[in-house]
Amino acid sequence: MRADARENHDRVLEVAARAFEREGTGASLKAIAREAGVGIGTVYRRFPTREALVEAVYRQEVDRLCAAGLELAATRPGVDALREWMELFVDFMAAKRGLGETLRAVLTSDDDKQQTRDRLRATIAALLATEGVRPGIEPNDLLMALGGITLIAAEERQRELATRLVGLLLDGVRAR
Template sequence: MNTAGPARRADSRRNRARLLEAAEAVIEQDGAQASLEAIARRAGVGSATLHRHFPSRQALLNAVFHEGVERLSRRAQELAETQTPRDAITTWLEELTTYTSTTRGVAAALMADPDGGVAVEGSCHGLLHGAAARLVADAAEAGVLRDDVTPLDLITLANALSLASDGDAETARRLLHLALGGVLLGAGSA
């Protein structure tokens, strides 16, 4: 009888959890460009173990930020069902901008790939794109959003404002409302 399989799986799960916990702490302190070696050391594992679980920095960042992004994705659905399209997209963009401005490195980590493409559906960027797509479609259909605005435009806008505000959520919110004047249609744009 071979008992090594289940033990390795349990050990692997523990290592992954320790890596995520360590990554969250190190990224909170040093930002998204934190040393992968420092993360592995803090988790008490070797860099090979880190790379087995997370083959790239982007994969690690996606895992660290995934819970917050899933919450934002669920929130978009809730807002779409309970608020007007204008209020839903405005509230969601405020929450996205606040989250990305106060979570060190998430804004840069969530940007589209260098070719402007959207990451796979289950990734942080893919989840946000899906959430934004629903809100953009609803707002466009209601006639409160310019026709040429895309979900990627709004995610990029939120990320840029977050980066520009350097962790100051109130400044990020103020800048968002200024920018929304250029994309929302009708009286009282934001």
């Protein structure tokens, strides 16, 4: 992809992610194109359907979340890295809710869902292997606990509640 085409592609994904988070997947594609500074034809050339755009936004967000986890594991003290990543995960899950039913329809294959879970578990494993983290914690257990926290916080519409629950979970993960 040419550099300018890559920039347009990335800008469309950025704008679409914000629009989907605010308005859900019914957000106007014309408004997304306008805010990204491209024509609607450019959006449809890259993403022939709304579902293709939703899937691309989702995959980009998973990529970012996993890359952030690996970067944090490499550059921050263990428990601090884990806390920061867990907060990013909560935000990721909140944004993912805006993708709702469309995302469920797009990720119909169990392989797609499993691939995402495997990537998240690998990221968590890297974070759990850092200094200050209690040994023996299974990445899947932490992933499930974080998933529960995001569900509870979403029902209560309280981001602060999620932060408090992440703190409690982190206390259980911290090495003694």
